Amino acid sequence: MKRTCLTLTLILLALNASVAQQKPRTTARPKPDKPNIILVMVDDLGYSDFGAYGSEINTPTIDKLAAEGLRLREFYNNSICAPTRASLITGQYHHKAGVGYFNVNLGLPAYQGWLNKESLTFGEVLKQAGYNTYLSGKWHVGNDSLYWPNQRGFDRFYGFIGGASNFYDISPYKEKVPPVELVENNKRTNLPPGHYLTDEITSHAISYINESVGKPFFLYLAYNAPHWPLQAPAEDIARYKGRYAIGWDSLRKERLAKQVKLGIADPKQTVANRDPEVADWQSLTYDEQQLWQRKMEVYAAMVDRVDQNLARLLAELKRLKKDDNTLIVLISDNGAQGGLIPTGRKRPRSSGPIGSAGSYDYQEQNWAYVSNTPFRNYKSTPYEGGISAPFVAWYPKKIKAGTIAKGTGHLIDLAPTFYELAGANYPETFQGVKTNPLPGVSLTNLLFQGTELPADRAIFWERAGNRAVRQGKWKVVSIFPQNKWQLYDLETDRGETTDLAAQHPDVVKALNAAYEAWAKRTDVEPYEKLRPVAQGNTGPGGSAPPRQSNRVE
Template identity: 65%
Template sequence: MKKMITTLVMLGVIHLGIAQQKQQRPNIILIMVDDMGYSDIAPYGGEIQTPNLSRLAAEGLRLQEFYNNSICAPTRASLLTGQSNHKAGIGFFNVNLGLPAYQGFLNKESLTLAEVLKTAGYSTLMSGKWHVGDDSIYWPNQRGFDRFFGFIGGASNYYDIGSYPDKVPPVPLVEDNRRLNLAPGKYLTDEITGHAVKFLEEQNRTNQPFFLYVAYNAPHWPLQAPPEDIARYKGRYAIGWDSLRNERIARQKQLGLIRQDATIAPDPEVPAWESLTYDEKKLWEKKMEVYAAMVDHVDQGIGKILDKLKALKKEDNTLIVFISDNGAQGGFIPTGRRRQRSSGPIGTAGSYDYQEQSWAHVSNSPFRSYKASAYEGGISSPLIAWYPAKIKGGSVARGTAHLIDLAPTFYEIGHAHYPATYHNFSIQPLQGVSLVSLFFSQREIDRSTPLFWERAGNRAVRKGKWKLISSYPSKQWELYDIDNDRAETRNLAIQQPQVVKELSAAYEQWANDNNVVDYDKIKPAGPAGFAGPTGAPVVPSNNKKQ
């Protein structure tokens, strides 16, 4: 009898230990915004009112150097799988170019965050933009998510505008494989936030940790926002883009995000603000007022998620990571189809305007270039990591991290085993490194291989302080010392031929290993996807006229 009691006690201790271990594993919330530049939010030097993100930064960690893949679908492919976008099957965009690395949807050899964390006992929840597989067999619920609400493609209206003269169809959405439309009068950012909060409420009935992925489409075009949010920025942008960019850069230096002697990238295509007429200034002011309102409204949504965490008494055991999928977009939108005619003023349900290059130059301060480019303005993202029990508040670290590093980070803190096989498929090894020591101890990342990029012929390598880059259609390598010239204003390729030789050889090996194809051999005929075949504008930018 005594032996039986001892055994039962031991079993009870073991079960208690397992339960405590489950409770100790943190919840994980990954928040990503769309087409937002490096400097747009207050913690990165912006004037847009983002008090909730400012709180997360004040209580958490900011990285100076966090990299994405320069454009929507390839970024999401690497984010969700921890692979290069080519290894995951989205080497170009969410269109099929006829090769496995360019099939336009996530392959089965690349496991999603949801699939891996689910095997570790996590509830897996998603609200927002998917964009890594249009066919229903590749939707979120088929790739590991217990709950999903959002839209499948790359862009969406924020309001139902079916009643306007253009007779545009209702906004198509999906909830757990069921098709539905955005209800008239609803604002999509609110619906994404609302479903994230609802999923947290429902998940609280379980005793599991959760992984929540919130993929906002704001501030991606079209410029549409609630009028009360737009009103808060009335007159704020009358100073113009030249002065605003100077303001942001000064704050970035003050915050320790860039060096006091940081180089600043010019853009000769951006006209001087004072060269515009009064009417032109008023038009451009309005664009930025609405853009700011869209970012502001996302921050309000993040505040509601934080409030729910607090109400559920889970805020002390939750890691939150906030990023953007790429830099702000320059030039005109090359859709490959007739551009939708606006049937309402900028900011309203009928608006199809977007930020455009002159303001995007401010958003990407102090960097060079825009979305779809491998220059810093295209691939640099803010990253805020918040975990009150583990991350020191108010810290800023260099980082030099990439999307592919988040999967191993989440798996480490979630005690999730990354398998070699899954449902009879051989699974590709993770390509990134865990950021746990960076997040929790601010130790430098121990990365044995460089970081690489290729998308639509734009190529880059980052190793230590050096960055090698070529911008399609040119195949000529440029070399920059990112430590001393992150704005990429001084090409050192001629002065450092040995570095060019070493990094270009490393790129060729990586390209071969990741099934990258010379873009000239695979590029679509004519525009494909909303960014065109090169990811660059196909219509010359005119910053003075709409």
């Protein structure tokens, strides 16, 4: 009997110990799920082209994301398509990633024209952290199939490889023109006749997030709108009929007043002067005014269509119950495109009205200087109009609604931000190759706690001989071939109207020294050594770079 009691006592003690050991497991909080991440990039869109940044264009979905999330007043890109995408996708300055000039090979590793193996993509890093990785839209950082998205870490890809694409199949409008050539998971395909490319890019993105079961996903949604050619559905164009009869000067004033009201622009800040090449609206003939109105009507329709497609995407996230755990970031690759005829390219001949499948028209600087309100200059320059992007971040219940912050972030900051949120490790070596360390800083404290980034951090630019440095309130700019530093105080003069270089030579000297040190460690070469043959040079080593190397897409 005593032996039986002893046995029962030992069993009870063992059970109690087991329960005590298991109790913490049952009461411990589960780790939060990793967030889904959607990165949306639009193409050749100016700083003020969303309603949330001052525009009259109908963008209710984007405006909703902004109202429920965060906007930055100061977020920078690299002024032009391929260099921006190289920095964005890898988190590197674009020279370090191998795209120092464009997606063409100028004969040096920093200028090879495709992403090098030392610079890891979002796809490569986030896949190692358990993410499904998707890309729908524009690639533009490597033409050879060895460097396409599926070879650089993306599980699914649909879109086009180069810098521009028609939005419709134009073969019915123009003889001897092939269909719109696209790529889907390494296989060439065509845009179906009658379909609009912005819609197709979104439809594929939606299919990807539907297949992402059991894992978080990263989606890079890279629209080519509103990049040329100006092509949009007729019903979207019709909504803007007559809206632009007021002309560019009046519209710019209207946008600026809205920016001030929204808190995007400081009323004490300077505003860039109108480009002297832009004619006075009242000096135009009736027919000229009608032509220019049509250009902006179509441009607005292209932006409008992007917003409609983002509404489709948000609706699908909500249907799948993934909206509460998804971060969406929305930016532009550069400012609106100025230049009546882009350098190095003859204007293609249109075979249909502006907006139709046969149209090859541009927005041009007459309207682009409005798109870049209140800044100076356009795409491909390091003035604020060329490198300033709208920035919207939305993450329900995580980002405080209605936040507008100064920011002063750059493309290189997005990779460390996403990797921190995803719990992803950026490896020192990958597939036997030593990786380039990430130069950016995570924006998580800025997004979720409202903590500003360090004011003394320097940000650098170089592309085609155009250079700039931003540190604190100071910014120096040098335009090729003058190669002379201009200095601006961006706290009061973000319009870059007053050059202070003569008054503050010490500041210029310090920023120049910082630039030279950055250029050395980033493998930047003097542009004189690299100028494409069409601009009067044979390139490094005397070998002529490809003729298309000065093409601005």
